[in-house]
Amino acid sequence: MSHRTGPAALTGVLALALSTGLVAAPVSAAPSVPAAQVSAAPLGAQPLGDAAYPRQEPLPEPPVEETDAALKPGLTAYHDIARRLNAAMEGSDRVSAEVLTQTAGGRQVYLVTLTAKENANQARRQAAYRDLITEDPAAAARDRRLAQQYKTPVFVNANIHGNEFEGTDAALRLVEDYATSNDASVKQLLKRSRIHLVISANPDGRHDNTRRNAAGFDLNRDFVTATQPETVAVRDALLHTQPLLMLDLHGYVNGTLVEPTTPPHGENYEYDLFIKHAYPNGLGMEEAVNGLGYDEGDGVRPVQVPLRDWDEGWDDWPPIFTPQYAALHGAVAHTIEIPLRVNNASYDLPAEELRRRSAINTDIAHAAITGTLEYAAAHRDELLADHIEIFRRGEAGEPQTPVEEGLFDGVIGPEDVYTTSYPRAYVIPVGDGQRSAPAAARLVDFLVANDVEVTRLEQDRLLAGRSYPAGSYVVDLHQAKRGMANTILGRGTDISDRVDAMYDISGWSHALLWGADVDTVPDGDPLRIAGELVEGADPTGSLADSSSGWLLPMQDPADVQAASLLLEQGVPVELLADGSVLVPADYPWAASNVVETFGVELAAAPAGASGGTLEASDRAVGVSGSAEERWALTEMGLDVREVSTAALNDGLDLSDLDALYVSTGLDWADLSDDARTEVRDFLADGGGIVGRGVAGARLNDAVDLVEATAVRGRSDANGVVGVDNDADSPVAAAATPETFVYSPVWFTELGDDVRVDQRLDEDPLVSGHWRATSAGEGGPEDAAGQAVVVSAEADGSRGVLFGTEPLFRAHPKGQFALVARALLWVGSDAR
Known part of the structure; x- marks a missing residue:
């Protein structure tokens, strides 16, 4: 959350499906997947998850790389992190270092824990206390031994934006200081707490001097979607450690920015309990930072606290950021923005000036950590009691308590009061009442991965006047993590009338945008159900008896993956007029394989159904778009080839492509004459274009493909919107009734031959x-x-224009297939 502005290839489609988590429960063997592509396993599932401390298996030390971007400003290079951690472990029994995951660039993300020694029995006792807090918070609140003995966790996340460097060095300084400190307060803290530090959450970006990771993702926008191994690893570490306090170290805002934030505040937090500690802790960090003595002569302005000092523009509304995600799991969490820029254009300053700045920044980040640790020690009992109370309220199904207006001498005003009303439950049906079985299974798995309790019905049940078959999934909102559950499954809120400016997105809903049907059981329903909590969704997939072939509905990314694999295997599937795909009756082995592998449901095709035969080449798509869009298309098994203005001007040949997807990076005005000829020849040969947003519309205007005028909405507008889909459209017939917009575009002055x-x-x-x-x-x-x-x-050429954002990060995952349908329709010879 910084700056004031708004993979390696896999072998075959099947391996891709297994690595990305798109498939809920694959059961077929597949080619091996590179380690960098595999999501990190939860810490609790690893042998060391609840083992004794210290845990001191030496870390492999990578070779020296003189090109590491951290070296110029005098900071710790990636190759030196393991060496320093190994040295700290060798000289102290308070330091434990573990590898959370490996990145796409082959680097490792380290978690360090600082705590006093614990034997195996003591570690098991701590794990039992931690589990009791969420499994039976009322009992935890009464447990005097827990109150006295629980080692309260504090979590520090550093360097999630790769070129915001100094949090890593501040964390390493703390590790080395505390490893051997004889200070009585440090020793007492380590007896009563565990301090967990992710030393560099984005080591690829750190090495390469980039904000994003090696796959091009902003990791601090990925927490409620969790697409990247780094994000999954930090998420799972947060869930396993369950911190009371959490810091996320960023840069650069001068003066140092210390959260809590401006409104709007996340409606699924117990904000009264959160702000009770977040604001005083923020003031403590302010005092610690200002107390370092840096001033305007050093280029350092006084600390600013957005809640106190700003009206709006730095909010904690969406759960995409690390601290805001952590707050949904009971943490009092802060983003810290250190002051003196050393990245971007400032990186070109002389090394001496960069090192002066980075030394100050490191001091400030370290002061924020130590200030928070002082608060953790001084307010331990109250922090723990309120942490438990968050979960007790959820388990009891109690209403939220609005934050008190006028709190902190008037800092809290009516503009800070945000609450929500929780339903009694959500139901994810199975069987005929479910739009997409793969989407439903994926959603269930995601809920469980985010520590949400999901119950599988043991028998048919009538809930809120609707009958649900056995096997359907119920998310009871009387649970400790109700805030997390409602964040994922709720519709969200229209907050347009409450603030004028937002920092990032304002609307999201996995229930509406991930492609599964989700029903709401209203508050007050007795919810009498019988079933067991699940660890994941049941395997899905069905193959109808048929002598006429089978239909792939092409309504979910799993369907597209199945079609992609069939094409890769040379199966002569056909694209039907309604946008679905026919699997020939002569290929039962292929149909059975995709059912097993992707969990798709293949219905019997109507007798005589036929369409145009798709070719393996129809998987090849030229993409001029964002890293997230390329990732989404690749995840569905499409063969993505990067296209750009520069590549076309350098002579890129489009002849082996049938479809282009253009949303950014391809500007007709900047193309050479030869490049323009290449695009025109591509269209003349039957190629098609799918354009998104303003850039896509401009290219369409230049080649005169779809007669339409693009109209731009307000540039920062975003959220979930309701839509009406043409039931006869091969593009949108199977689309969901909601989609996502950001900087929305719509189309007017349509030609007579244009289909809406x-x-x-x-x-x-x-x-x-x-x-x-x-x-x-x-x-x-x-x-x-x-x-x-x-x-x-x-x-002879086809075009589709999108004014929506169907591939935005991974928020509208249920819309991905809509884009794949469009690409197949414009690109195939099936007419």
């Missing part, structure tokens, strides 16, 4: 933030009922 595949509802915004501009334009009222996906065919 998808329109916005008359009241489009379900959740998020979307206002008109100051001139009264670009709001949801202007967009109501307008076309947001349109398509046409001209001179």
